[in-house]
Amino acid sequence: MSTDAHTRILPAILALGALLLATTARAEPVLPVETWHTDNGAKVLFYPADSLPMVDARVIFDAGSARDPKGKGGTASLTASMLEEGSTERDAKAIADGFARVGAEFSASANLESTAVRLRSLTEPDWLWPAVDLMAEVIAKPAFEDKDIQRERNRQLRGIQSRQQSPQAVASDALRKAAFGDHPYAHPTSGTRESVESIASSDVRDFHQQRFVATNATVVIVGDLDVEQARRLADTLTDSLPRGEPAPDLPEVEPLQESETVRIDFPSEQSTVLVALDGIARKHDDYLPLYVGNHMLGGSGFASRLMSELREKRGLAYSTYSYLMPLRAGGRLVMGIQTRNDQVGTALSLMDDELSRFIDEGPNDGELADSQANIVGGFPMRLNSNGKIIEQIGALAFLDLPLDYFDDYTDRVEAVTADEIRKAFDQHVEPHKRVVIIVGPTAEEADVDDGAN
Template identity: 45%
Template structure:
């Protein structure tokens, strides 16, 4: 049985440490060290000693885009089941052991990747058993039948809840309309029929296919030396079978005509999402599109969309835009909520603002303000081991250069208004977007 007095103390200590000011020197960026294990796992390590903690993230090319067509939701369910049992350990065993060590475990998926996380104090008396438990979960999940039924039921309840949310309905419809038969159209949560069809054999097949060395990356950040990190990597993931890397997913096709989908929903507000395939990670136009989008709709209340739609005309409380770069072209998303009676007026204005920005680009004043805000906020993206690990996982999975974090601020500062105009004219097509409207009639 765990010592709950010790556990309470450890948790309090961890929370206290997490609130200590910890801002690395991002002018030079964290030093990233990289190597490959014999089974093919690519390891990325950043050594930091500000806190006596270690953050580990295992990344697999096993996101929702890997779901079979009739098994949508399989990747997420597999991820959710990892800590439901491992070897001879039950879910309660796993939870109580992590609790007793003051360690935290987590797992999740998006459309591209599956991630499995461990956060632990670096004291070997606590770290060693946490690493052993983490390793066991990665190498020998048991996927108990009873746990599958419980997790399936929870997933079905979540789907029912989403059916009552106009925002969730709009988001799912947008991805279906935008990506069609491409794997990115799969809702990571799945659907009712696919979730009911998933079996324990499906989970085991998914795990055996994708949770292998050649399909994995490991990120280690925190209070360890390079020598220790090498041992940790071998310990937690070096024993996985080599296997094979997942086959490349298809390219995303560009839209050749506008599409509109309207879904009736009994509400006084209409939810609108419009967009198109945007950019991939490592895209040559990434920085001009990133800065340009901040000006268009990513900069909150100071963005063009917010100023024109919300501040000047009061047509929406919230209006925004963002690029979500993925392995293949992720979406450009523009979204807003507005009163049903103002729907057409608001949508027309949003399209006008987008078209004007694509045609003319930003002013120098907007560009300078955007650069100042982006570069000024960059240190907050690296102010904890967890955030460094998240950034490192992106660098690892998408094959970005090891200097990516060093280069980020100089690349932002080098963006010109002309580069933004050119990138948006070539890549953003206001007359060929998907539009999804969820809400009541006028």
């Protein structure tokens, strides 16, 4: 290995070692983040990391698909994709060439709750600041030409059509609709064919004008900069944005009122099955007991109860799982499996049994200790690169969690008791009220009870 390679890799190894030491000893904050607001109201979080001469910058807007205008699902996704399609000062090719010329990576995308605009650049001034200026231009001054919007809308429609070829995507979209009902979380992030076809150019412009404002933005910076450079970067990215107003709170997700089974005909050799039950918002005090508990139920791969019962003992599936969907305004607990079409009823019954048993009895001491050790042991890997660190800091800021959240994280995981897990599941998860999505050949469907056993 060359000397130059050693000089670049060694600091990264030392930085990771320092992070691991901080995680274990708690002598220093795990993520020593500095935070402030720009003059026009954008929140900024900065984490200095000098292991590599690079910086990651992200502007996160509260502008996900949950903010789509009613009946126009997919507006947030379309707006995000348009940011790379030209500004008022240059066309899409000139923008792409501008980032490429300085070796910077740029992207923008929307998800359920937010839109993120991302930049990765070397910190050499002649490369960094042109990239930052260009990113600021793209965010604040998109051209939104009618012809470009039409082209991107057609591309989005092709993507929606492509999703219909995936049973997992079909099931996920159906689950969102059935599990969230009339809530803004209910529709697919990319929208439906009908909703996207209804989006006019004016809808995209209005969405950008309303949501891409400074007080609705969080800037996260991770990399080899000092505080003054970080302030300059944040100011440059937000100075051209109007101050605006933050997005209002979303309505709370209502508990499921009854059970429902949705069957969707799909030509496949296996059926994809998803089950949604009540859950909680991410900031809820019971999040950690539910998270640790779900790790045992279906979130830890081969070590989980669902995998043991449905795959190892019964051979019903290659994979079965569960996960929490904890959002700002509420959430759901989801279980899933792909199994033979004639085994759907059996698989669902066993999943129900395992969930009910877990709620009634909670975990045993051995599996709790194993899960806690697994979560704690894997924790440093969530923070072992600038890309992962910026993801975590961005999530803390967007979800309004304390910035010292990770300082005692492993202690709090190890402190969760079996009784706390049992009580949290008993309080928040009602097994007799669920949404079941079955995607597969309906001609071969098994009898499925609309209520849990």
